[in-house]
Amino acid sequence: MSVAVRVIPCLDVHEGRVVKGVNFVDLRDAGDPVELGSVYGHEGADELTFLDVSASVEGRRTTLDVVRRTAETVLIPLTVGGGVGSVGDVDGLLRAGADKVSINTAAMRRPEVITEITQRFGNQVLVLSVDARRSAATPSGFEVTTHGGRQSAGVDAVEWAARAAELGVGEILLNSIDADGTTDGFDLEMIRAVRAVVDVPLIASGGAGRAEDFPPAVAAGADAVLAATVFHFGTVRISEVKQAIRDAGYPVRLGAA
Amino acid sequence: MSTPTAGRADGRKRVVVLDYGSGNLRSAERAVAHAGADVVVTADPEQALAADGLVVPGVGAFAACMAGLTDVGGPGLIARRVAEGRPTLAICVGHQVLFDAGIEHGVRAPGCAVWPGLVEQLAVQRLPHMGWNTVEPPAGSGLFAGIEDERFYFVHSYGVRMLAETPGRTVTWAEHEGDRFVAAVEEGPLWSTQFHPEKSGEAGTALLRNWVATL
Numbered sequence: 001m002s003v004a005v006r007v008i009p010c011l012d013v014h015e016g017r018v019v020k021g022v023n024f025v026d027l028r029d030a031g032d033p034v035e036l037g038s039v040y041g042h043e044g045a046d047e048l049t050f051l052d053v054s055a056s057v058e059g060r061r062t063t064l065d066v067v068r069r070t071a072e073t074v075l076i077p078l079t080v081g082g083g084v085g086s087v088g089d090v091d092g093l094l095r096a097g098a099d100k101v102s103i104n105t106a107a108m109r110r111p112e113v114i115t116e117i118t119q120r121f122g123n124q125v126l127v128l129s130v131d132a133r134r135s136a137a138t139p140s141g142f143e144v145t146t147h148g149g150r151q152s153a154g155v156d157a158v159e160w161a162a163r164a165a166e167l168g169v170g171e172i173l174l175n176s177i178d179a180d181g182t183t184d185g186f187d188l189e190m191i192r193a194v195r196a197v198v199d200v201p202l203i204a205s206g207g208a209g210r211a212e213d214f215p216p217a218v219a220a221g222a223d224a225v226l227a228a229t230v231f232h233f234g235t236v237r238i239s240e241v242k243q244a245i246r247d248a249g250y251p252v253r254l255g256a257a
Numbered sequence: 258m259s260t261p262t263a264g265r266a267d268g269r270k271r272v273v274v275l276d277y278g279s280g281n282l283r284s285a286e287r288a289v290a291h292a293g294a295d296v297v298v299t300a301d302p303e304q305a306l307a308a309d310g311l312v313v314p315g316v317g318a319f320a321a322c323m324a325g326l327t328d329v330g331g332p333g334l335i336a337r338r339v340a341e342g343r344p345t346l347a348i349c350v351g352h353q354v355l356f357d358a359g360i361e362h363g364v365r366a367p368g369c370a371v372w373p374g375l376v377e378q379l380a381v382q383r384l385p386h387m388g389w390n391t392v393e394p395p396a397g398s399g400l401f402a403g404i405e406d407e408r409f410y411f412v413h414s415y416g417v418r419m420l421a422e423t424p425g426r427t428v429t430w431a432e433h434e435g436d437r438f439v440a441a442v443e444e445g446p447l448w449s450t451q452f453h454p455e456k457s458g459e460a461g462t463a464l465l466r467n468w469v470a471t472l
Contacts, residue, residue, distance in 0.1 A: 002390070003386065003387070003388040003389065003411070004388055004389040004390065005388075006388050006389070041458070046388065071283060071284065071287075072287055075291065075455065075456065075457070075461060075462065076410070076458050077410060077412075077456050097283055097284065099284070099412075099456065120317075121316070122318060123385060123414070124316075124387065124412045124413070125316075170385050170387070171387065199382050199383055199384060200383075200384065200385070201387050201388070223383070223387075223388070224388070
């Protein structure tokens with residue numbers, strides 16, 4: 001009897017369309033996040049995450065509409081991130097139907113925004129997203145990056161996760177920039193290092209290539225696992241990931257949504 | 258077309274989702290509609306009293322939720338519906354505020370006091386308790402009929418850890434890292450869940466259908 005390990009597909013949404021390739025079962029329109037979200041729901045996804053990579057105001061408005069339409073059709077929790085920097089941004093996304101919102105760079109620039117958001121909406125709505133990579137320049141050996149992992153933020157990733165948890169984020173999404181796209185498996189040391197300093201739920205991301213890659217992330221301390229490309233290309237099915245996690249002795253939810 | 262009248266729109270039950278500024282209203286609205294009822298989101302007390310079913314959602318802090326509920330006359334509404342035997346379903350913090358009081362950060366805030374008990378932080382390491390967990394409905398639960406073994410979506414750090422099971426009161430428990438807390442209560446026309454049926458996929462829809470069937 002315990003809470004199930006969550007398996008979360010992540011969709012990069014740009015101006016209302018899914019970017020990064022999607023190569024998937026009978027979709028009428030592979031670029032429609034609403035349709036893809038619904039498919040993942042039926043495949044047993046425990047949550048959905050949308051990452052809004054739109055730069056323009058118009059693109060963000062379109063994303064709000066996508067969130068609205070997704071929330072109409074998908075009866076599982078929806079997290080939306082990308083460009084979130086204020087209480088107003090969070091309010092807009094929650095009103096559109098998001099259940100949680102993830103915050104990244106803006107929280108580093110102005111950590112008080114974490115408290116502002118959680119005091120208004122509760123800790124459970126805010127996910128801190130950390131894009132981290134290995135580095136010899138920080139005490140933990142991991143540093144926070146910005147600009148899609150291309151630049152160092154000059155901040156220790158483990159210290160930052162611990163501080164954000166203290167400030168009140170309800171969850172941490174830890175994405176390994178080194179592992180991302182390699183399909184060589186998660187950065188287990190990084191997961192362990194962050195797990196050791198935070199008590200809030202930890203979502204591991206980056207590096208998954210096969211179903212067998214997921215259980216070690218759970219063993220390292222992840223409460224949830226997130227992936228994009230391997231799900232979009234059908235390389236790994238959500239049900240296969242759940243089976244692998246279950247075979248390793250961890251609880252999963254087997255029902256569809 | 259000679260189709261039977263059963264299942265037509267005019268035979269559907271009318272549910273009000275109480276709008277008192279506590280987010281999550283649209284989710285509750287479409288989930289209850291998905292379960293087969295006609296849904297209106299409003300704070301209008303007349304509609305809330307007259308509806309076949311009332312849903313009281315709730316997200317955020319106990320005290321803030323109670324304050325919002327009080328602003329729209331929620332506690333009186335719930336009490337009247339209970340007295341008149343009219344079904345009401347409370348969700349998450351909506352469930353929590355039905356108890357005597359909540360304690361957050363050492364501060365005690367009064368609740369609706371329909372049920373005895375305190376809402377307090379779970380004594381576990383991993384908080385919030387977030388995700389899909391199992392529940393332990395007792396035999397005879399109407400809410401969980403046919404879905405006793407399903408998982409439901411929880412997001413909370415606080416809960417009620419003591420509630421007497423009296424005749425007429427069905428209590429469903431859940432557990433997180435060894436701490437047991439009330440996952441659902443069914444007493445007369447008043448039912449409540451600590452988890453979010455509106456976010457619990459097909460299992461949540463089945464649960465809401467069980468409730469709508471009582472209206």
